[in-house]
Amino acid sequence: MTFRKTGSRDISVTIYPPVTRILHWLVAVLVLLTWPLGFTISFISKEWSLDFYMIHESLGFLVLWIMLVRVGNKLTAEAPEAEGNKLERFAASTVHGLLYAFLIIMPVSGFLATNAHGFPFEWFGLVPIWSPIGKSPEIAGILSGIHWASAWILLGLFGAHIGAVLLHHVIKRDLTLYKIL
Ligand code: HEM
Numbered sequence: 729m730t731f732r733k734t735g736s737r738d739i740s741v742t743i744y745p746p747v748t749r750i751l752h753w754l755v756a757v758l759v760l761l762t763w764p765l766g767f768t769i770s771f772i773s774k775e776w777s778l779d780f781y782m783i784h785e786s787l788g789f790l791v792l793w794i795m796l797v798r799v800g801n802k803l804t805a806e807a808p809e810a811e812g813n814k815l816e817r818f819a820a821s822t823v824h825g826l827l828y829a830f831l832i833i834m835p836v837s838g839f840l841a842t843n844a845h846g847f848p849f850e851w852f853g854l855v856p857i858w859s860p861i862g863k864s865p866e867i868a869g870i871l872s873g874i875h876w877a878s879a880w881i882l883l884g885l886f887g888a889h890i891g892a893v894l895l896h897h898v899i900k901r902d903l904t905l906y907k908i909l
């Protein structure tokens with residue numbers, strides 16, 4: 729599929745197929761809700777914090793399943809050819825690849841950490857989710873540490889991603905943004 733823009737310059741770009749675009753925005757919305765909720769938990773009074781945990785964990789858990797579908801889609805769906813020089817193509821594929829990896833590490837580490845701290849997870853308080861580990865104080869801190877560090881790495885990757893979007897849209901004024909809209 730192609731997006732064409734006419735005007736002072738006539739330019740066009742091949743865009744991602746609909747499924748890829750929908751998956752991108754589903755995950756983007758969920759992550760943009762889940763991340764700030766996770767960050768806020770420690771500032772919330774005891775009275776509300778359990779609700780915050782439940783919503784954070786349940787939205788974050790959805791990210792895991794959508795990401796698994798997304799990996800399958802990535803391996804099978806057509807994608808527009810990458811543009812730019814060798815370095816730009818390398819930077820884009822590295823950041824995209826790391827985003828995929830950390831979008832899986834985040835929910836897995838959070839889920840295992842919750843169980844290791846002794847709080848079995850029920851999706852939206854309704855569906856109990858089986859866990860391969862139970863209460864395990866000896867590894868709970870390590871899993872929380874992985875979740876915490878990954879959260880900041882993910883934020884850094886998101887910053888680089890938005891930086892690249894702005895570079896294309898505002899400075900180079902090309903059609904990269906339209907590939908995913
Ligand atoms: C894309 C998915 C997720 C993102 C972006 C995310 C992000 C965050 C952030 C930014 C924090 C605050 C930093 C910290 O103190 O660690 C946090 C904390 C936390 N998250 Fe997540 N999270 C995700 C998924 C999950 C899931 C699926 C669970 C559990 C089922 C979970 C459980 C927790 C818990 C229990 C905390 C409190 C700190 C701890 O004990 O590790 N998170 N999360």
Ligand code: HEM
Pocket residue numbers: 748752755756757759760802820824825827828831886889893904905906907908
């Ligand atoms: C909030 C505004 C966002 C905008 C404007 C945006 C824009 C874009 C654009 C234009 C592309 C296509 C890049 C190309 O192929 O040359 C793209 C791809 C991608 N974006 Fe975003 N994005 C946003 C949020 C996010 C978020 C929150 C995440 C994840 C944390 C994310 C992860 C990705 C990934 C992994 C790709 C690679 C495409 C794939 O292979 O699935 N994006 N984004």
